[in-house]
Amino acid sequence: MLEQLGSALVTVVLGVGGCVAYFYGSNFLLDRLFPAEGRDGVYRPRNLKVQSWVRPWLFLGPALLLLTIYLVYPIVETLWLSVHDRTGDAFVGGANYAWAFSDPQFRQSIFNNVLWLLVVPAASTFFGLVIAVLTDRIWWGNIAKSLVFMPLAISFVGASVIWKFVYDYRGEGQEQIGLLNAIVTALGGDPQVWIALPFWNNFFLMVILVWIQTGFATVILAAALRGVPEDTIEAAVIDGANPFQTFFYIVVPQITGTILVVWTTITVLVLKVFDIVLTMTNGQWNTIVLANLMFDWMFRGGGDFGRGAAIAVIIMVAVIPIMVWNIRRAQQEAGGH
Known part of the structure; x- marks a missing residue:
């Protein structure tokens, strides 16, 4: 344990130290190569222009390099593999995609992913909003x-x-x-293998992600509620609106943008869900989702890079529209302010 903590500390120190050294070293080298003032004391406007053009790239360069290595290149390589055979040698065109949509396990994973998309974002956002509202006006709300x-x-x-x-x-x-079976038996019922129950086991797995993401939704929506002008609520109360009418007709319309952002953010996460299914059921008992199917075909018994890459591309294509919508909405809100 101490060895792991020590290695983590060394990694942090070296990482931060490397960033600081790069920042000062690159700027020092730039100033040396293109000095703003010559030895004769005369300013050099051309060098100043070069510095102003190069300096931003000193900050952006490492990030762009890492994005290229860890994002752009994997995307291109995945697209290339998706149109090749299991070894990545022979070109097969759209055969891997044709296989995917005709495969029963792929269709099962699509069905399960749709269930996750319908339940998890809606439930997490709903519970987050309820908790944010209930804890908004009480002294121990921040603790809750x-x-x-x-x-x-x-x-x-x-x-x-x-x-x-x-x-x-x-x-x-x-x-x-097990807590759930202990409660069931205490009430006189029979214990169940919950994660193996057909169809319902998917919902038992969804509960885990809802439990995790409700906190995210609560924090974001609580901040949005604090931004609702008090005078609009007071005006509604003066006009005779009850608490429910005030909430649904005054508060909710003003935080709709935030609700949608929370919902879409969780939706993107759900499309990539992998860890929970792998840990709980390993995709057994009809709980497999797209990410697990991709992992199985690419790295486990399937050993087919072409089919695994095709599934990865399908996941990426499903995520892109939601991300584009989020970015456009963020740009519209920024432009509105």
């Missing part, structure tokens, strides 16, 4: 929001391990240590 936000600090794998103990099932005659 902090507690709700805490699951977001846990990794998906860690959260899945926690919920494995909630859904845990022991054989007949054994003491049930």
Whole structure:
């Protein structure tokens, strides 16, 4: 444990130190190569122009290089692999995509992803809004929001391990240590293998992501509620509106933009969900989603880079419209201000 902490500390120190050294070193070198003032004391406007053109790229360059290596290149390589065979050697055109849409497991993963998209963003946003409203006017509201936000600090794998103990099932005659089965047996019911129940097991997995993302929705929506002008609420109260009418007709329309941003952000996350399904069921019992199917075909028993890449491209294509919509909305709001 101490060795891991030590290596992490060294990594942080070296990373920060490297950034500082790059910043000062690159600027020092630029000033030396293109001095603003010559040895004769005369200013050199041309050098100043060169400095003003080069200096921004000293900051953008490393980021663009990393984006190219870790984002642009993988996208291009994935597109290339998706139109080649299992080894990436022979060109097969759209054969991998034709296989995908005719494969029963792929269709099952599409169905499961649609279920996740319908339930998780809506539930997380709804619970986040409810908690944000309920904790907005009480003195211990920040404490409550902090507690709700805490699951977001846990990794998906860690959260899945926690919920494995909630859904845990022991054989007949054994003491049930799973929280859910313990409650069921205490009420006189029969314990169940919850994560293996057909169809419903998908919802049991969704609960984990809702539990994690509700904290994110709560914090963002609570900030939006604080931005609602008090005079609009007071005017509604004076006009005789009850609390529900005030909330739905006055408050909600003013934070609709934030609600949509929260919903779409969680939607993008849901399209890429992987860790929870892998940890809880490994895609068994009809719980597989697109990311797990891609992982299986590319790195596990399938061993087919072409089919795995085709599934990855389909996930990317599904995410792009939502991201474009978010960016355009952000630009419109920025332009409006």
